[in-house]
Amino acid sequence: MKRGFAAILGLGILIASAATLGAAPALKPFERGTWQGVLRGHAGRPTLVHFWGVTCGPCKVELPLLGQFAKDHPGIDVVTISADLVPNLPAATQSMLDKAGLSSTENFIFNDGFVERLRFEIDPAWQGDIPRTMLISRDGTITTIEGSAEMADLEKWSGQQLATH
Amino acid sequence: MIRALEGNRAMVRNGLLGIAALALLQGAALAQMHGQHTSEAACEEPTLRCATKVTPAFGPDGTLWLVWMAGGQVSVASSQDEGRSFSAPVQVTTKRLNLDWGPDARPKIVVDRKGGIALAFSIFRDEAFNGQVLYTRSADGGKSFAELKPITANNESQRFEALALDQDGTVFAAWLDKRNRVPAKEAGRKYEGAGLFFASSRDGGATYTEAKLARDNTCECCRLGLTFAAPGRPAVIFRNIFEGGVRDHAVMTFADVSTPGEIHRVSNDDWQINACPHHGPSLTVAPNGTYHVAWYTNGKARKGLFYAHSRDEGRTFSAPMALGQPSRNPTRPYVLAGAAGTVMVWKEFDGEKTSVQMMISRDDGESWSPPKTISSTTDTSDHPLLVSNGRQVYLSWMTKADGYRLTAIEDQP
Structure with a gap:
């Protein structure tokens, strides 16, 4: 129990330390299968997914x-996905997000x-135009704003x- | 309690180590993003095999010339055997540049009757991704290229240059230019899009005239389609911004290389969007004067790839004809009027592989053959382009998995 308590406390301190140090969460690589993971990870929660890119004026x-x-x-839940062509630029992307x-x-x-x-x-109908925003309702309904x-x-x-919750 | 506190201290240390580890992992993850499978390029050298964008042009003697972007450099090589083998590449850039890697960017090339080669391409010149169009020329058959120069002295962002060659050797350049946003901002006015600017060169692309505005407030992030409709008369297709922020296509035929003409709407697609479609049109003018155009839209009136033609010098266009299978995401249309017919290609994607679809018309765009798959690949690829040597039309296509391909468009029954 003690060890368990210490671990939980420690985890709390870890999170607090990360917050105090201002360590921004890493940009996560978006690869094959990531999209399904995003949908699963936010299932049941209203989620706004925003596609953008560092060279896109709007x-x-x-x-x-x-x-x-x-x-x-x-x-x-707000999720952003930088959808410029690779070579994507992690530093520029993070800087603009910050x-x-x-x-x-x-x-x-x-x-x-x-x-x-x-x-x-x-x-399948998306040809890469950005910005693009997908609004995912609690029931999984997706509304796309081009x-x-x-x-x-x-x-x-x-x-x-x-209001519905 | 004491033990617990000690435990906490240990966890604090672990926590800090964890943060350090996280930071390292983050760095490693970002470093991995430059790995080969994550790159558009097959490799990082400036060679053709590593290129992401390859643009072809035939010289007057039938030599195929390619200009490409690879490893942060722009290079040129030629082939005497329809792309089976190439001369030693000549590097046009002397240092690694932040080349415009946008989806619709690519280096441009024209080869004149004397074998002079004019090139243009864009770079990102600052951290805000402001672009600059650079040009150069070879007067010795591609053995060497002049020092790179900006196509205009103006320092506002320029991108999406296009080059076309007139019969008399005049090189015409058009590009999208953000210079007019400055006075608009100063006057407190909103500025939409970019200006379509142009210049021309009477010395084969060694020097260009001062840049002039053809049309303001056009869409700022799509390739242009540029050709000569007749001697001395450039014609350009571009994504315009019509009333209400509608980004539909327009064609402009110049009165001469220094006088812009009226714009004419190709189609009323009603695509109202404040975004970068990164998906520009294609234009070719047949020897009899017919304009053939192909474009992408996601408008209220229609969605997908479309083709139309004009038999009155680009003033009115035929009803849009849809291209490709909507379930296979047709993209990147290209149209070229060749000796044996008008050819159209585009890409389709079935979830695993990309194919190039081709149709040909032998009656000047009135009717078309059924689409045929003429090439495919299982990894990323450049846009499919068409190039003619005056007798035969070829598909020019760079693929990451299979390298560069030049494919003769076979005659269809």
């Missing part, structure tokens, strides 16, 4: 708005040179999601 405008949205809606206030969300970066296959797993999302639409959706 993305640069939208990302800070999304950072504010994530901050204002802790009840919504500036947008998205350091602590679950952040992925495309990590397979065969991007057609990655995109096909997510949505292009920059209107924050009012996100507010409306999140309001519906949080």
